[in-house]
Amino acid sequence: MTQGTRSGGPAAQGRHVVVVGGGLAGVTSALALADAGVRVTLLEGRPRLGGLAFSFRRGDLTVDNGQHVYLRCCTAYRWFLDRIEGAALAPLQDRLDVPVLDLARPEGRRLGRLRRDPLPVPLHLGRSLAAYPHLSLADRAKVGRAALALKGLDLTDPALDTQDFGSWLTAHGQSARAVEALWDLVGVATLNAVASDASLALAAMVFKTGLLSDPGAADIGWARVPLGDLHDRLARKALDSAGVRTEVRTRVTSVSCDGDGQWSVEVPGETLEADAVVLAVPQREAHDLLPAGALDAPERLLEIGTAPILNVHVVYDRKVLVQPFFTALGSPVQWVFDRTEASGLRQGQYLALSQSAAQDEIDEPVAVLRERYLPELERLLPPARGAHVKDFFVTRERTATFAPAPGVGRLRPGARTKASGLYLAGAWTATGWPATMESAVRSGVSAADAVLGALGRPRPRHLFDFEEAA
DSSP states (O other): HHHHHHOTTTOSSSSSEEEEOOSHHHHHHHHHHHHHTTTEEOOSSSSSSSSSSSSEETTTTTSSSSOOEETTOHHHHHHHHHHOOOGGEEEBBOOOEEEEEEETTTTSOOOOOOOOOSSSSSSGHHHHHHTTSOHHHHHHHHHHHHHHHHHHHHTTTTGGGGGHHHHHHHHOOOOHHHHIEEEEEEEHHHHSSOOGGSBBHHOOOOOOHHSOOOOTTTTTTESSSHHHHHIIEEEEEEHHHTTTTOSOOOOOEEEEOTTTTTTTEEETEEEEEEEEEEEOOOOOHHHHOOTTTSSTTTTTTHHHHHEEEEEEOOOOOSSSOOOEEEESSSSSSOEEEEEEEHTOOOSSSEEEEEEETTTTTTTHHHHHHHHHHHHHHHHHHHGGGGGOOOEEEEEEEEEEEEOOOTTGGGOOOSSOOOSSTTEOOOOTTSSOOSHHHHHHHHEEEEHHHHHHHHTTTOOOOGGGGGHHHH
């Protein structure tokens, strides 16, 4: 490929935007811009698209690096799935139903469920909460009152970001048991932090949007195929169809602007010229690429902490779990998903354990994790006690998400920078959401919208349909 073609030579027409980063944020920006008629080049340093939601091969298995789910209220990610023609491969539950196993209870009485009824908010969860066996009657009543208090919070109030969720729960009568059996059950998985370490603003956003906005908002969806089929294969097909030039294994070394507002993006051996640039990379990488003066306080990007997620993968010689997933109390095990069919396994069963807020375990040796988690699975799943473990391995994402700590809101920049023509995207930017696939897609839309406004291009109407549904 010649430099002229790749950099926008004589054959290229119209405005050109370079998107740096091929995760969900970058792919979304590229698709949105291309749909608006802008010429787009997407650059990704890895050999694949998808960012931190990807797949790899292990023998005959196709393995996701971690279990990723979304909710019905994730309207932007649902738009993304529709846009890449992947919605049927990641369907939603018909109705929220979460099996919760409590090892502290006697066998036969360990199973509780969090599910909804087809009733208005907040009655949709009333029957489930009233029958939830893992909380006392008094705790159940107090949970209802706390939920109503959460519903009344103003998410635009900046003071919420200065408080931690755990202290707020305590002040609203929530016992340690209620936090463990309900608030952290949901919050750790969505925020990647326990309540005491999480910003009240982000926690309130999760619970208000997911549980207290619409009866079906918390219905869970997840990919029934490898994530790579969605975020790499189908995403790349959509990009190709939209006319986006996609380059993988292409790491950007610098981004600069000349005096006439033209941007230069340096990659090894070549320079790409652009009218605008979207940096859709992690915050530390964005900090290193930002030109001087692009942000008032670029060091704030380095103050945004990160949080790990540990994923434990177990392949059994037989079926040990009937449900598609469950979550656990009284055990280090958090959420367990059946990934047998998605991985291509033909005999036995493959379970994936998603362990969020895993600061204490992320660097533990595999042997130690095996000794810890296999006995726990046998305690939770009686059929596993007689099963043979054919494979056990772990995947570690040490910087899986930004840390949703109190005060993080003031550190998250918006899509626009002070440098005309330079924009930011990524789940860590100021979307109002924690570090989820939804946040990543929303950031990509915001960056594309800002670029289109600067270039005088109209918004593609279909791109913003999800805002009306939100």
